[in-house]
Amino acid sequence: MAIYTKEEARQLMEKAMSFSKADDCLISLSGSESGNIRYARNTVSTSGHRSNQSLVVESSFGKKTGTATIDEFDDASLEKVVRRSEELAQLSPENPEYMPPLGPQTYDESKSYVKATAEISPEYRARVAGTSIDAAAAKDVTAAGFLNDSAGFNAIMNSKGLFAYSQDTNVNFTVTMRSNDGTGSGWVTRDFNDVNKFDPAEASKVAIDKAVMSRQARAIEPGKYTVILEPAAADGLLSGLRGAVNARTADEGRSFMSKGDGTKLGEKIVDERVTIYSDPLDPRVPSSTWNGEGTPLKKTTWIEDGVVKNLAYSRFWADKQGAQLVPFPSNFIMEGGSATREELIKSTKRGILVTRLWYIRSVDPQTLLYTGLTRDGTFYIEDGEIKYPVKNFRFNESPIIMLNNLEELGEQERIDGSLIPYMKIRDFTFTSLSDAV
């Protein structure tokens, strides 16, 4: 049994802590059970199950720290792992960025654990694959998909009396549907804490419809187009912006957020309709309410009405700069509008609908310029209707330029633990065509 209750975890960690002779000690205990099934060519290819549990002890003498890990939890093993971490600490060089442990904290409770997800069986996974494959075969389409589910817990305790515990479950599903004539491809992604919210038939249908609709795509000239980015496509580019909220690299002058000797904190960088925040308690994307050193995670606004409101400060960097600690986020929520996908298409005179962006790579960290390609369903829109599928494009675009060229925000969708809206963007830069399907 890899999933400990809060009390079981506390007792085990108190036992381990009782062996500590270091100045400071931080113990992390975690366990997880996960299962997966993979299929391709309309048949199952691999499947697996993993069970992990482990206890990590970090002991410190002054600024010297040592870490040791164990996966057996009898008393002798617990004492051994504590002693080993202490030996390693004595041998380590001083870490000038070492921060002493936090004292006791209070945490919010996030509902990120759902029993039904923890109880997913191999038969359930096979049924999901079967549902997806059968639906594909009925439409002359070939399915390649992957379902992964996990249930786990994390707990930390330190020698200053801090204790934190959380459980979480997740189910992640992606499937690529390719038409058997090789000219069409569709894709969908779904992720939930609660498996009851997951409908494999609905998800598979979205990808199958796109595969069928995207057959025999036409080539149109690359250039600047109005685009409707589906949330998965928008998420790909926004991840570049998320990485830029690090205060340290901004202060050091080597980030998009740097400005002269300071940072862009307080400056308007994108359209005033853009607000991005983190909130571990949002019931649509619940996540952990504490991080690895026990800092409580609260709702934090990064960009409000287009203005940079916060940059993330680690404990060391906040202390050094005399700034307030702002922990790195566990999810991202971008506020959306009320328009549905269909309404956004209807209000578009001429534009491109993008399902997803692929192989996104940083081209210039100074301007947050990224390149990549559209994939698995790219369509030309004219006079409020999808007219025909188009060949994939390579783009060179910065999320900053993109969010300054905002036309309209639509409904939000959950993508990989975050909430991202549909967005209509003008003058999105496509630089070349790709023959890839």
Added chain:
Amino acid sequence: MQRRKFVQLAGLGAGALMLPMSMMGNEIPVEALLDPGMDVAMKKKLADVALNTAKSMGASYADARIGRYLNQYVFTREDKVQNTVNTESFGIGIRVIADGTWGFASTNEVNEEGIKKATQQAVAIAKANSKIQKEPVILAPVASHGEVSWKTPIKKDFKEVPVSEKVDLLLGANAAAMDNGASFVNSALFMVNEQKYFASTEGSYIDQDIHRIWPTFGVTAVDREAGKFKSRDALSAPMGMGYEYLDGLASEKVEGPNGLILYRNSYDMIEDAKNAALQAKEKLSAKSVDPGKYDLALEPNHLGLTIHESVGHPLELDRVLGYEANYAGTSFATLDKWKSGDFKYGSDIVNLVADKTQPHSLGAVGYDDEGVKTKKWDLVRNGILTNYQAIRDQVHIIDQNESHGCCYSESWNDVQFQRMPNVSLEPGKEKYSIHDMIKDIENGIYIAGRGSYSIDQQRYNFQFGGTLFYEIKDGEIAGMLDDVAYQSNTQEFWNSCTKICDKDDYRMFGSFFDGKGQPPQVSAVSHGCSTARFDDVNVINTGRTV
């Protein structure tokens, strides 16, 4: 747990951010790296438990891999050691065929009871999945090798070099960069030892000891007044070598254009860090490129990644067949193109070979992870597509009866599958140096080192950047350029290859953490070549104002 440990490391610098969770294990004291581990006789006995259990349950084939994976990583920035990590991961993975279907299970309980249980689980998974299996497994025959062993031919085992020596080297490189005007420097050393034991019902018992090393850094120069920053990464390559790669032998240095120093099979990290700082500063005021068509001279540490993306990946047979459709994608190099026998992948001088035996390469092993003796084979000969990369259960699809020996798993915990072997471009046959090549170019760009790389899911359209760019005008270097990326199409690009330098310029590039599969696994692979010329390639300017 692994996730949490990853997060702890991730705070430590850019290098650590790239570290896949699978490369971790339990942290151990540095002395424990020298522990010889379980002896071969015991491994054989325990592997036989798996093979016999599988057979008794009706499996038609089984293999067992007992793996001990030792890693040592050192991370520093400027004058600080951020972390030194020593890890060990030990366990067994058992793969079976039952009812024509693969099944796999693994355990870190490497004893009779644990192995029996895992084997039973593998057979049960195979039988359960056989109900929805539509393509029963067909295995190509393989020789029975008996009891054999293989070892990376290293001169200095990293495990015997004191950590303090490694820390001194990195801090020395950092100091060289800072003394020459760098604003920031992060450096790291990645060292890996895979101790792998393979046994199969085909009668092979193979003991292998594999070593890899990767010294790397990133240097950043900041101009606060101009509000600009530029980086220059190390020109080292990850190698299938011991710690001797860091000897910095003068005989292994190659002089490039504009005094650039490039490295073959021995690396001078301190010298490269000093040059990196000077070049990062020079980049701050380099001329922004005029977009247009240029003849490109691509240096091996750059061209290696182009080979990886535009030749290595599209010729993986599992991608061609659709097994990777939901993740990495498929391939433009479809079976009909290969069957035609005249698909012109590149110009007549383009010869691309796959090789799992190349000395000093990351992919070099004696036997692959399903007991096939490794070899070298052609992928593209005289510009024509001739073969793919395939393993035992795939070669029948391309009408061949011998596996290419490129099956790999990143650990005992993951199932083995087809992975890219070293894929390299053969050097030109005539005497021709990089300096000769530059003299012959009227309007071109010389590109060294890896940069931003992006390619589509069927490997047609790509856009690649680099670390250093130099303008070539009328046969001479005219100065440093910035904001350079080239866009092309794989087939068009390789057909524009008009010259390749000779073997004296041949060097290897490597990828230490190449990802594939779901759940994703990493593998390490090298790509060798000499500097090559590509005519009339489209270059774009990546500078923007925000």
